[in-house]
Amino acid sequence: MHVLALVTQKGGSGKSTLAVGLAVAAMRDGERVALIEADQQGTISKWQERRDNPYPRVERVAEPADIEAIIARLAAEGVWLAIIDTAATNNVLAMRAIALADLCVIPARPSPADIEAAIPTLLAIRRQKRRFAFVLNQTPPRGARLSEAATSLNALGVLALPFIGQRNDHQDALGAGFGVSEYARGGKAADEIHALWSWIAKKLGEEALAHGQAAIRRAS
Ligand SMILES: Nc1ncnc2c1ncn2[C@@H]1O[C@H](COP(=O)(O)OP(=O)(O)OP(=O)(O)O)[C@@H](O)[C@H]1O
Ligand SMILES: [Mg+2]
Structure with a gap:
């Protein structure tokens, strides 16, 4: 099983919106997907309450020690x-x-405030030697501010593509209990989320491949 974590200590940057959008986009590919809510604010479980579809399933976790067991159980369930x-x-x-x-x-x-605020999270990720990618979210159509931000993030590490534009569909989908790709099928917001999911899936595939090759090397 692959595990993605949406992280940054900066509030309101789009962790929950992207978690939901990516989970629903990944389901379109027939993947068995789960959301793990590790935030007492409850954005994901409130979203699920507004939703008719029981998938993706949502697991709430309050104790750090419990996450590992939940992941193991989900993996065992396929x-x-x-x-x-x-x-x-x-x-x-x-x-x-x-x-x-x-x-x-x-x-x-x-x-700059979002990028600066992400640095302590980035340092924690590096300390734990985890792979990471930035996602530029709520972007305007174009402009110097956008290219400066992209340059800063590229200097700090990998920047995922595409950028996710500032679009009402994200807010409306969250409010209506949908993923943005269900809510506004064929819209720009849906297209961007699908493309971002493809970018991430490719990264996860490379990771799985690297693990597989390491296992083959160990076995031979
Ligand atoms: N690409 C986007 N376009 C328009 N609105 C967005 C976009 N991404 C997020 N939002 C909106 O911005 C607000 C904050 O997003 P969200 O709740 O996902 O951030 P968060 O990082 O999870 O916040 P918190 O740190 O409080 O958990 C929400 O109202 C959400 O609907
Ligand atoms: Mg959130």
Whole structure:
């Protein structure tokens, strides 16, 4: 099973919105997907209450020690992808999510404040030697601020593509209990989320391949 963690101590950068959007986009590919809510704020479980479809399933976790057991149980049940949504703080729960993630996704709006605030999270990810990618979220159509932000994030590490634009569909989908790709099928927001999921899936595939090759080397 692959584990993604949406992390950054900066509040409101889009962790929950992207967690939901990516989970539903991944389901379209027939993947068995689960969301793990590691944020007492409850954005994901409130979203699920507004939703008719029981999938993706949502697991709530409050104790850092419990995340590992939940991941093991989901894997045993055949879940292929678990996406952990964390709180806007580098608390123990977020650190545990980072430690267990195959890929940490760090959303940042194209503002110096978001990028600066992501640095402590980035340092924690590096300390734990986890893979990561930034996602520029809530971006304007174009402009110098956007390219400056992209340059800063590229200098700090990998920047996922595409950028996720500032679009009402994300807010409306969250409010209506849908993933954005269900809510506004064929819209720009849906297209961007599908493309971001493809980018991430490719990264996860490379990781799985690397693990597989390491296992073959160990066995031979
Ligand atoms: N690409 C986007 N376009 C438009 N609105 C967005 C986009 N991404 C997020 N939002 C909105 O921005 C607000 C904050 O997003 P979200 O709750 O996902 O952030 P968060 O990082 O999970 O916040 P917190 O740190 O409080 O958990 C929400 O109202 C959400 O609907
Ligand atoms: Mg959130």
